Amino acid sequence: MIDSTTNSRFSTKQLIVIYTIISLVGLLIVWELVARFTSASMFLPPASEVLAAFARSFVEPIGQHTMLAHVGVSLYRVAVAFIFATIIGIALGVGMGYSKLFEAIFKPIFEFIRPIPPLAWIPLSILWFGLSDTGKFFIIFLGCFCFITVNTYDGAKNVDPELIGAARMLGASEKQVFFKIVLPSSVPYIFAGLQIAVTAGWSAVVGSEMIQSNEGVGWVIIRGMSTGNTVQIMVGIVAIGIVGFALANITSALERRLCSWNAQKGM
Amino acid sequence: MERSEGNVKTKTPVLECRNVGRSFDSYDGSGKNEVLRGMDFEVYENEFLVLFGAGQCGKTTLLNILAGLDMPTEGEVLARGQKVTKPAPERGFVYQKTSLFPWMTVEENVGFGPKVRHLPEKEVQERVKKYLDLVGLTGFEKSYPNQLSGGMRQRVGIARAYANEPDIMLMDEPFGHLDAQTRYMMEEELQRIWQKEKRTVVFVTNNIEEALFLADRIILLTNCPTHIKEEYEINMPHPRDYVDPEFLRLRQLITDNMDLTL
Amino acid sequence: MQENKQPKVQVRNLTKKFGDLLVLDNISFDVQAGEFLCIVGPTGCGKTTFLNSLTKLYEPTAGEILLDGQPVDLKKQNIAYIFQEYSTMPWLTVEENVGFGLDIKGVEKSKAQALVNEYLDIVGLTKYRKYYPDQLSASMLQRVVIARAFATQPDLLLMDEPYGQLDIQLRYHLEDELISLWQRTGTTVIFITHNIEEAVYLGQRILVLTNKPTSIKQAIDNDLPRPRDIASPDFVKLRNEVTDLIKWW
Structure with missing residues (x-):
């Protein structure tokens, strides 16, 4: 204590x-x-050198862009895929948690996809989507969607049955029970999922950019490798770390704001 | 209370429990686990009926059946002559755990029933105001349940049930989690609220003082399977005193009749 | 037990502040060896802080607590606790649960076994020694906890509202059992509760606390003969007296 x-x-x-x-x-x-x-x-280049190069990367372009633009490109890719993953993940998770039928239909498919690492999809994605952004969205989507689904599913499964009973006793219809009880009561779980997913999505973007791309932080790293520039690799890694850290903190701050009712698990 | 034993029986019952039994399949599937047996009683208009008994088994199941949240395996429940088959806002429920919606403010909780039943917004607001006032929580409209004390949460639970203006209130050990003193306060509060806004109440408890303090009638239940052992009309005037000789006498009488579950 | 010159427990000017907030205000009292002391206070009085200070979970801001004239040292002295939660270890059998405290204190195996047997017998659980907690009823669990506490032969037994949620008959039964165990073993007991009737039923002496900042409002000797009758006029009189000191509702 x-x-x-x-x-x-x-x-x-x-x-x-x-x-x-x-x-x-x-x-x-x-x-x-x-x-x-x-x-x-x-x-391993010394920290001071990497940090100096990192600072420089904001003014001197690496390839076509400065660091800010590379990060921006990567973030944009994550954002698009993340939004799709959130919508589909929540819908699928709540659906499976709430309806037995839905669960029977989708759970086996989902459980099959879940253990496949997103990077394993890259060759397929290149065949399907070529080297366009769509392929990258696809990989990032797969990287974060599972976490959102699993957590939402857990949340919807764990709704206190007494709360559902209470809502029914007060006259709520099935639809109202779903939207007013099951969904909000899963929000803390959903947020836990989003938090993991945003970090996972950020990892996936780097992976997908390393395969084929000419911009983005993943490209900065892979470019550094092919030109034997260790400092540039490290600069890319530092950028990834900082952005990942920031994303995780932003989502948890958001969660604290939106789920203040959950702060202490009351009765 | 002018209601005597004689004229109670002539009234039409609000709720009838007809030979209700409930069994569950036992976990290993080998047989039946009988929880309720032959429950047969009526609840009359504006009566405060207490179902009193020891142990966990049976009482909550019975209340869930009265509510329509669970179905009996034998017998039936009639509400104003109609068979109960599903939950309905005519029957309000107050829970031991309060089961407030934690993501809603106090006023959203209390207004939930009227709102989901699509009453006009003005009416919803009026009811919220009226019943928060009734339970003495005006000023806490915007608070969240986790900001309230146990006693206050239970008041919100009562206001939420009242706000639907139900025909009958079912209360499942609502003060079971509170400490002895807060409990006394809430019992006095509930009595005050009930005197002001009479409702038919079925109140489940394992606390004999609470039962005697509140009840017009006490039905003593036995354990496993739960059935009716004894019925007591309680005619002491309100407000009652926990250490009044008559109170203590009845307390002894009923306690001696309980099963001791060790 | 009055010939015992030194009190078992001496609480001297116990004060606890959280920042500027005064929670315990200069509390002093003694507990004699073998005494059964009940402490009762209004809801929200600093009961938990008080208890945590007694058990040294909190360092008091001022004052001291002496057990047998020594500052409390949980490594040397033996204080047992019983709380409202049953706090049995679900992965241990009844027997292992009862022996748990002895095991932790490093009591020698054969001696521990003898004590476990003795106390299992006293609380009537010998038949259930191989059972796991989730196979037992509430009252049996409570007995496991009691046996575990007494088996360590504590210098002091602290009980925090252990019977709060139990059915009344069960509570009577366990209270009577507790009294008989206490009479048999001569253990010093501090029993904290919100239930005034329970305090009057159990205590040799009742310490009534004030609301925060908590201090002692009054100490009342209770020499009603045992077994006590909750409906007797003397009992009701004492209960009313304590109620009047506490009543806030």
Whole structure:
């Protein structure tokens, strides 16, 4: 049990921030030292160099674009696919959780697709969609849709039956039970799914851009590899990390706002 | 209360429970698990009927059957002469866990019933206001259930049931989770509310003080399978006193008649 | 037990603040060895904070708690707790649950087994020793918990509203069982409850708390003869007296 009064100089919240900063700075220092003073320096450029190049990438273009534009292109791809995945994932998840018939029809198909890693679809996607953006949407969609579906499905399955009973007793129709009880009560689950999915989608975009593309952060990395530019690879990785971190935090902030009723699991 | 035993019986019952039995298939499928047996009783207009008994088994099942949320395997339930086959807003339900919708504010919870039944918005608002006032929660319209204390949540539950202006209220150990003192308060509150807005109430509890404090009539249930053991008319005037000699006498009498489930 | 010069438990000027919020305000009391003390306060009084301070989950802001004249040290001294939740380990049998506390304290196997047998017998669960908790009724679970607590032969037994949700007959039954166990073992018991009747039924002495910031409103000696009759005029009188001190509703 954390006793808030024992440590009077900093609040728990401040302590968390302080430790986070220490941990990040520590990582950079270790990286720098390893890169400078061990044999790893052949493959691992020092942190300072990578960070400098990263900063430069916002003004000097890599290929046709600066870093901001590469990130923008990648984000756009994720966004489009993510929206489709969200709509289809929620519909499929709630449907399977609420209706036994729906579950019987779609669950086997879904369970078959679920374990296939999104990158395994890439060859097929190239055959089907060529090298257009559609193929990338397809891969990213597959990368995030399963998480949304599974979580939504869990949520819809776990609606307190007493809440459904209470709504029926108050005169709610089946449709009202679905939209006013089952759906909102699954929202915290859906958000958990979206949070995993957005990160997974972000990983998938990098993968799909690495295969064939001439823009986007994935391309920055693969381009760095083919030109033997380790610094550029690392710059791409840093960008991916930062954006991924930001996305995860934005969704969880959104969740806190929208699901404040769920803050403490009351009765 | 001017209602005497004589004239109660002449009234038409609001709810009739006719020889209701309920069995479930046992988990291993080898046989039947009988929960209710031969439940036969009526509930009269504006009566406060308490179903009192120990243990978990049976009481909630019975209330669910009265509500139409569950079907008996034997016998039938009639509401104003009509067979009960599904839940209906004419029967309000108050739960032990309150089962408020956690994503809705207090006023959205209370207005839920009138709203899903498509009453005009003005009427919905009026009812919300009226019943929040009745349970003493005016000023908490915009709060969420998790911001309220246990007693307040239960008041919202009662207001929500009242807002549908049901013909009969079914209450399933609504104060079971509250501490002894909050419980006394809520019992007094419910009594006040009920005196002000009479409804036919079926109230389930395993707390003898609560039963005696509230009831016009107590039906003592036995355990497993649940059936009726005894019926008591309670004619003490309201407000009742938990340590009144008559109260304590009845308490002893009924407790001695209970099954001890060890 | 009055010849015992040193009280079993001494609470001295116990004060607890959370930031600027004063929750426990200068509480002092003693518990004699072998005493059954009931503590009762209004809903929302700092009951949990009080308990957590007693058990050292919270460091008090000021004041001290002495057990046998020593500051409480859970590694050396033995305090047993019984809460409202049954808190049996679902993966252990009845026997293993009862022996759990002894096991943790490193009591030697054969001695532990003897104690487990003894207390299983006292609470009447010998027949059920190989059962798992989810095969037992509420009352049996409660007995497992009681046996587990008494088996460790605690210096102090703390009970926090253990019978709050039980049927009344069952509660009577378990309360009587508790009293007889206490009389047999001479354990020192602090029993915290919201239920005034229960406090009057069980306690040798009743400590009435105020609302937050919590302090002691009054200590009442209760020498009604046992077994106590809840309908007797003396009982009702004492119950009313305590109720008047607490009533907020």
